Amino acid sequence: MTLFRLGYVAMSVNVQNASPSQTMTYKRYQQLQDEEAALRKLERISKSNLHNSLRLLKHNKAHGIHFFRLSSKLVPLATHEDFSSWDYLSPIKDELQEIGRFAKENKMRLDFHPDHFVVLNSPKKEIFQTSMKVLKYHYLLLHHMGIDPTHRCVLHLGGKYKDKEASLERLIENWAYIPQGIQKMVMIENDDTSYTLEDCLYVCEKLNVPQIFDQHHHIANHDDSRWQDHWERVVGTWSHSELPVKMHISSPKSDEDYKSHADYIDPVMFLDFVQKANGSTEQIDCMIEAKQKDQALFQLVQQLKEHPNIVMESETTFRWKN
């Protein structure tokens, strides 16, 4: 019997004034006359983002949530090319450590999902290099939190460039140029336009990378609609990980706008997954990607509680019983 655990992404609609993604744009930075003052402001924003991240973790603890994706925008401009000499880490070491300690004390699973500018299979060398820089930034944040960076960063396979097979192979070639520490950090998720679950599984098995199954993306973009026929392979990609299997759950906004995320989670669609995946492995961590963030999680829990086949094990974990 599988234990299912719920988590959510980056920010809360319940905790007010707690953005972990405050920013300063490059344009704004350039407008400021005093460069030193501008850098101090970037540091203040970063500290505030980390402080708010910790507040969110405390909120999560209070509600029994032990699975959370951190914002990738914790340090604005950290990976911008004009900031390569800026030591953004020294001023925030204490804050990073505090987050890591709190997560460890409360047995929380934390990870990242860098945005779509990280493209490992780009034919352009400079884009690959920029991607490395962004991944290194994530690596360093995790490292200074005292969190083992292994399997903490979700990525997509990249672009198709009008030749999917060649582009997929290019990722495998590029992989050899990725430092080992960063390789170990990566998990790969099927996307809703280019690479299907089966494409990703091929790569995951070849490179020994855990597969993140996104149910919504899979329905929007698949070779074989029956994901359950490939589920054993998905679980297999996690066999060498210390962490439980992880998947993404979201619901379509509408039939016309199918790929966009809805405010809340459709329990029927989610429970279809739960029922079919039940028994396949000890634990599955389900990351809720919904506009209403933690509120979508709370609403889903309320709906699960009323379901005859669901037994809650804690505030955010449950099992399916026939």
Added chain:
DNA sequence: AGTTGTCAAGTTCGG
């Protein structure tokens, strides 16, 4: 106080 447009980054698609 509430609304609209802009923002570092990449890729895809429509005209």
Added chain:
DNA sequence: CCGAACTTGACAACT
């Protein structure tokens, strides 16, 4: 071939 859409929250600049 170029510009808009994709997706997204924050913030500046407006009404």
